[in-house]
Amino acid sequence: MRIARVFKILRVVVSFGLDEFLFYHPRASLLRGCTQKLLFWRRLQDPRGVRLRLALETLGPVFVKFGQALSTRRDLIAPDIANELAKLQDQVPPFPGEQARAILEQIYGRPLQEVFAEFETEPVASASVAQVHFAVLNNGREAAVKILRPRVERAIARDVALLLTLAGLLERWVAPARRLHPIEVVQEFEKHLADEMDLMVEASNASQLRRNFSDRRLLIIPEVFWDYCDTRVMVMERMSGTPISQVDVLRAKGVDIPKLARDGVEIFFTQVFRDGFFHADMHPGNIQVADDGRYIGLDFGIIGTLGRVDQNYLAQNFLAFFQRDYHRVAVAHIEAGWVPPDTRADEFESAIRSVCEPIFDKPLREISFGKVLLRLFQVSRRFDMEIQPQLVLLQKTLLNIEGLGRDLDPDLDLWKTAKPFLERWMSEQVGWRGLVRALKREGGQWVGLVPEIPRLIHQTLSQTARHGIVSAEMARLQAQQRSTQRWLTGVLIALGLMAGITAAVVLLLLQGGN
Secondary structure, eight states, X not given: OHHHHHHHHHHHHHHTTTHHHHTOSGGGXXXXXXXXXXXXXXXXXXXXXXHHHXXXXXXXXXXXXXXXXXXXXXXXXXXXXXXXXXXXXXBSOOOOHHHHHHHHXXXXXXXXXXXXXXXXXXXXXXXXXXXXXXXXXXXXXXXXXXXXXXXXXXXXXXXXXXXXXXXXXXXXXXXXXXXXXXXXXXXXXXXXXXXXXXXXXXXXXXXXXXHHTTTOSSEEOOOBOGGGOBTXXXXXXXXXXXXXXXXXXXXXXXXXXXXXXXXXXXXXXXXXXXXSEEEOOOOGGGEEEOTTSOEEEOOOSOEEEOOHHHHHHHHHHHHHXXXXXXXXXXXXXXXXXXXXXXXXXHHHHHHHHHHHGGGTTOOGGGOOHHHHHHHHHHHHHHTTOOXXXXXXXXXXXXXXXXXXXXXXXXXXXXXXXXXXXXXXXXXXXXXXXXXXXXXXXXXXXXXXHTTHHHHHHHHHHHHHHHHTOOOHHHHHHHHHHHHHHHHHHHHHHHHHHHHHXXXXXXXXXXXXXX
């Protein structure tokens, strides 16, 4: 089965003339000439960008997703190719509207006119996994109905199996590839694809994002109509906005484009560091802009999450990076185990500085992130730095964000925009606000745990006496109890002092007012 798939991929590559991309380098001119002579029968009349797009559509959802990701990197690919690949964001050939109606009637178990007051058979958008139709609910509310493509699970499972096979071969036979953990990366990709094919998961993602941005100051998330949702269909509030890729239209509507770019950076860092829950498929087809300049988020199938350890580690690295404290970045990587423990921090620091220093204080238009990524890869290979599979989705999203920022405002200073947010976030995590938040989050557990410590010590003492063993564990528990008591006492004293100072200030203000 996998061998047959490989042959089909090769056939598509040959049929659409994609060997042009494989042998584009001047050193491959001899191979390019031989290929053209061997395949003289081909008639390649369409431009190369069109042929690449059609080939990816022919190969299926996984390849379409690759094209979507590539379309946001206009600094890495030619404009004609980027323009064609951008059509993969919401203009993939749809499946018939009548088939969509039949799928919905099968899901709901009744005629569609009994479910919706109106349903538009013609889809308004079609992507790799699903397509969207507009509808009106029986209560008069306008809705967008997202329907999973027929048999898409089978197509994705086939290509993921092929990717796993290739990853396994890489890990077994190519030693430098092992530090990239290709199997784990593909498994992480597979997990997110599985979530994307369950529209109930996507609906819950949308609800969570809507709660996280309930103030709607920067980002609007549509409401989910749960009574109409199923694993194969998601019904949500219909949104009205301008695609973020139509910069000229937005400018004509009076939208502040530089502010829009800065807001996008703030939205991303808020999702990552405040919430640990971020939209990980932020290509232009999934983002619109309201007339008042607020972002409208769409398509929540791929969501990334970060634990507190990863959040704190990343924040410290970003902040050290923005402050040009390359030594701290190097030490953090060694402490986290991302590079071997015997790595010399000074050498690693020098290598990081050589990559990062040239891009500071430059707008996006003057930075070649393709060269930066290539240089980073060379450095990581030199120091045997391991790829972290749990952060691959974040890295992909960062590239999408940078690509969007470049399209909106080439003069955007990514560093100056992000640094104040991270400094504020770090102060909230490690300052007195962070202490109060930790007390609220963990206080209930501590209250229940502290009274148990004497009983646990008594049990340990009894067991020790019975076995005639001098227990180092008992000493550790006693020390832990004393430390915990001292810490709690200190916290209570500090909170008491803060309350007393606050009360004194209030009294002075009241007396001053009198």
